Amino acid sequence: MSNPHAQSVVNRLAHASLAAQFSEQISIAVIPIAAVVAFNATAQQTAALQAVNTLPFLLLSLPAGLAADRVRRKNLMVATELMRAAALFVLLALFWLHALTLVTLAALGFAIATGTVVFSVAAPSLVAALVDAGSLLAANRRLEIARSIAYTAGPSVGGILAGWGNGVLAFLVAFALSIASACFMGRLPHEARRAPSGRHVAQELMDGLRFIGGNPWLRPIVATAFVFNTSWFLLLSVFAWYAIHRLAFGASEVGFALGVYGLGMIAGAFLYNGLARRLAFGQQILLGPSCAAVAAVLMASSSVVHAKAPVFAAFFLFGFGPIVWTISTTSLRQLVTPGPLVARVSSVIMMATAGARPLGAMLGAWLAMRFGTGSCLVGVLIGFGAQLVIIAFSQPVRLRSIAALSDAPEAVAS
Numbered sequence: 001m002s003n004p005h006a007q008s009v010v011n012r013l014a015h016a017s018l019a020a021q022f023s024e025q026i027s028i029a030v031i032p033i034a035a036v037v038a039f040n041a042t043a044q045q046t047a048a049l050q051a052v053n054t055l056p057f058l059l060l061s062l063p064a065g066l067a068a069d070r071v072r073r074k075n076l077m078v079a080t081e082l083m084r085a086a087a088l089f090v091l092l093a094l095f096w097l098h099a100l101t102l103v104t105l106a107a108l109g110f111a112i113a114t115g116t117v118v119f120s121v122a123a124p125s126l127v128a129a130l131v132d133a134g135s136l137l138a139a140n141r142r143l144e145i146a147r148s149i150a151y152t153a154g155p156s157v158g159g160i161l162a163g164w165g166n167g168v169l170a171f172l173v174a175f176a177l178s179i180a181s182a183c184f185m186g187r188l189p190h191e192a193r194r195a196p197s198g199r200h201v202a203q204e205l206m207d208g209l210r211f212i213g214g215n216p217w218l219r220p221i222v223a224t225a226f227v228f229n230t231s232w233f234l235l236l237s238v239f240a241w242y243a244i245h246r247l248a249f250g251a252s253e254v255g256f257a258l259g260v261y262g263l264g265m266i267a268g269a270f271l272y273n274g275l276a277r278r279l280a281f282g283q284q285i286l287l288g289p290s291c292a293a294v295a296a297v298l299m300a301s302s303s304v305v306h307a308k309a310p311v312f313a314a315f316f317l318f319g320f321g322p323i324v325w326t327i328s329t330t331s332l333r334q335l336v337t338p339g340p341l342v343a344r345v346s347s348v349i350m351m352a353t354a355g356a357r358p359l360g361a362m363l364g365a366w367l368a369m370r371f372g373t374g375s376c377l378v379g380v381l382i383g384f385g386a387q388l389v390i391i392a393f394s395q396p397v398r399l400r401s402i403a404a405l406s407d408a409p410e411a412v413a414s
Contacts, residue, residue, distance in 0.1 A: 009188060009189065010127065010139050010142055010143070011142075012184055012185075012187055012188055013123060013127070013143065013184075013185075013188065014142050014143050014145075014146040015146070015184045016077075016081075016119075016181045016182075016184035016185045016188075017119070017123065017143055017146045017147055017150075017181075018146040018147075018149060018150055018181075019177045019178070019180040019181035019184060020081060020084075020115065020116070020119055020150075020177070020178065020181035021116075021146070021147050021150035021154065022149075022150040022153065022154045022157075022174075022177045023084070023088070023154075023173075023174040023175075023177035023178040023181065024084075024112065024113075024115075024116050024150075024154070024174075025150050025153075025154025025155050025158065025258075025262070026154045026155070026157060026158035026161070026170055026171075026173060026174040026177070027088065027109070027112050027158070027171070027174050028053075028154075028155070028158075028258075029154065029155035029158035029159055029162070029170075029254070029255050029258050030158045030159075030161070030162045030170040030171065030174075031049065031053065031105060031109050032046045032049065032050065032239075032240040032241075033158075033159065033162045033240055033251045033254055033255070034095075034105070034162065035049055035102060035105065035240075036240055036241055036244055037162070037251060038100075039101075039102055039105075041102065041241075042241070043238050043241040043242070043245075043368040043373050044365050044368050044369045045102065046237065046238065046240055046241050047237035047238055047361055047362070047364040047365035047368055048106075048361070048362075048365045049102065049105065049106050049109070050233065050236060050237040050357075050361035050364070051237070051358045051361035051362045051365060052106040052107075052109065052110055052358075053106065053109035053110060053112075053113055053361075054113065054233060054357035054358045054361055055110060055113075055358045056110060056113040056114045056116075056117045057113065057116075057117055057350060057351070057355050057357050057358070058351060058355035058357070058358050058359075060114060060117045060118075061117055061121060061348075061350035061351035061355060062348065062351050064076075064117050064118045064121040064122070064350075065121045065208070065345075065348065065350070067118075068118075068121055068122040068125055073122040073125065074185060074186075074188045074189075076118060076122060077118060077119055077122050077123075077185050078182050078185045078186055080114060080115045080118040080119070081115050081119070081178060081181050081182040081185060082178075082179075082182050083111060083114065083115060084111065084112050084114065084115030084116075084178050085175055085178035085179050085182065086111075087108045087111035087112050088108075088112060088171055088174050088175040088178055089175055090108060091104075091105070091108045091112075091171050092168065092171040092172055092175055094108075095168055095171060096168055115178070117350070120350060121350055123143070124330065124333075124334060127139050127140070127143070127334070140326075140327050140330050140331050140334075141269060141272055141273075141327050144265075144269045144323055144326055144327050145266070145269040145270065147265070149262070149266060150262070153259065153262065154258075154259075154262065155255045155256075155257075155258030155259045155261070155262065157170075157173065157255070158170050158174075158255050158258075159251055159252045159253070159254050159255010159256060159258070159259070160252050160255060161173065162251045162252075162255065207341060208341060208345045208348040209348055211337065211338075211341055211345055212345060212348055212349065215336060216395050217332060217336050217395065217396050218333060218336065218337075218345075218349070220390060220391055220394030220395065220396060221285075221329050221332070221333070221391075221394075221396060222349055222352050222353060223390050224289060224387045224390045224391040224394075225329075225349070225352075225353035225356075225387075226352050226353050226356045227356075227383055227386050227387040227390060228289065228292060228322070228353075228383075228384070228387045229353050229356040229357055229360065230356040230357075230359050230360040230363065230383060231292075231296070231360060231379070231380050231382075231383025231384050231386075231387065232292075232318070232357075232360065233356070233357040233358075233359075233360030233361045233364070234360040234361070234363050234364045234367075234376060234379055234380055234383065235299065235360075235364075235376070235377075235380045236360075236361070237360065237361040237363075237364030237365065237368075237376070238364050238368055238373050238376045239254075239257075240254055241373065242373050242376075242377075243257065243311065246303070246306075246373065247302065247306065247307075247308055247311065249308070253308070256312075257311055257312060257315050258315065260312050260315040260316050260319070261315040261316070261318050261319040262319060263316060263319065264315065264316035264317060264318065264319025264320035264321075264323070265319035265320070265322075265323040266319075267316075267319075267320050268319065268320040268321065268322075268323035268324045269323050269327070272323075272324055272327055275287070275324060280399065280400045280401070281328060281332075281399045281400060281401050281402050282396055282397040282398050282399040282400065283397070284324055284325075284327075284328045285325060285328050285329060285332075285391065285396050285397055285399070286391060286392065286397045287321050287324050287325065288321040288322040288323075288324055288325025288326070289321070289325065289384075289387050289388040289390075289391045289392075290321060290388060291317040291318070291320055291321020291322065292317070292318060292321055292322060292384045292387065292388070293384045293385055293387075293388040294317055295313075295314040295315070295316075295317035295318045295321075295384070296314070296380050296381045296383075296384035296385070297381065298310040298311075298313050298314035298317070299311060299314040299377060299380060299381075300377045300378070300380065300381045302314075303374055303377055328402075329396075331402060332396065332402060333345065333349070335402065363379065364376050364379075367379055
């Protein structure tokens with residue numbers, strides 16, 4: 001990165017991201033485990049819990065993007081991280097007092113996820129404003145490495161702590177990490193106050209929607225990500241119950257399996273430079289959906305062979321390929337999107353993709369109740385096959401280099 005100031009900001013943002021994502025991943029791992037172990041929750045109940053915990057991505061992505069375009073991003077991110085810490089503190093206290101119920105667990109999980117939504121929407125616009133186009137891949141790679149480490153260690157630590165202390169210690173660690181993230185974000189430089197646009201919120205929202213709808217690079221990426229996230233959270237909605245009751249996983253093993261997913265992310269992030277030298281940019285984009293489709297086959301096979309190894313292999317691939325997808329498509333989005341629209345476009349994309357999370361979880365609850373847990377694995381297999389087909393026949397996979405977009409965003413590099 002050519003700008004030392006920008007590099008310092010990205011480093012601080014990476015530290016904040018590491019702490020925030022670590023806190024989130026511990027919570028995500030422990031909440032369904034606690035529901036199954038402490039409350040003897042059914043597969044339908046854990047799927048419903050997952051749906052509620054992912055609703056902020058559907059309901060709050062657009063408001064968060066509009067807010068990030070109107071107020072100082074740093075203050076917004078610090079405030080929501082402190083809200084996450086407060087929710088974790090209440091969750092910890094109720095758990096300690098044996099006063100926690102499935103309803104309060106779901107409500108507090110909703111509050112915890114809100115911090116993730118705001119961070120995910122505001123961070124890309126902050127990076128795009130501070131980093132030149134030639135350094136976007138390096139900056140996004142650094143942030144994704146921090147996120148990958150959290151995705152590796154967070155679920156494993158959460159699963160181990162859940163096994164030791166029935167969740168109390170895990171929620172305490174998550175609370176401390178959330179406070180640390182707010183402190184790191186507090187050290188970011190103050191942003192200049194931005195003048196209000198004077199336009200109606202609906203008009204600004206439509207700007208983001210129109211831009212994505214008319215952009216040949218972003219349309220198939222959003223469609224692919226929507227199907228991917230629906231399928232991914234269909235899997236996660238029943239995974240804890242399926243692993244514990246059908247494959248004889250312990251709480252620590254569930255956390256370890258999710259940790260292997262993060263290990264795949266780390267491998268993909270660290271190997272990205274080497275892959276980028278060997279693969280055309282479009283092939284980098286295709287790698288994520290391809291790995292996910294293979295992983296879905298492995299996961300479905302575990303119900304036939306009743307073995308744990310395919311599960312671990314599947315989670316590794318779910319992390320490895322999609323992290324390459326995330327680095328490449330985030331950089332593409334930042335490059336083809338005008339600066340004033342980055343946060344709005346990011347929020348629309350998050351609503352359309354991360355908003356698929358509760359849809360996937362609710363689909364998991366319905367399938368488990370109507371046809372049994374095995375039908376969820378069939379749905380996962382179909383979904384990940386569909387997302388591969390969508391991107392395989394799209395324009396972005398024909399890109400030879402991201403530099404072609406930098407020079408002429410409207411050109412088709414095929």
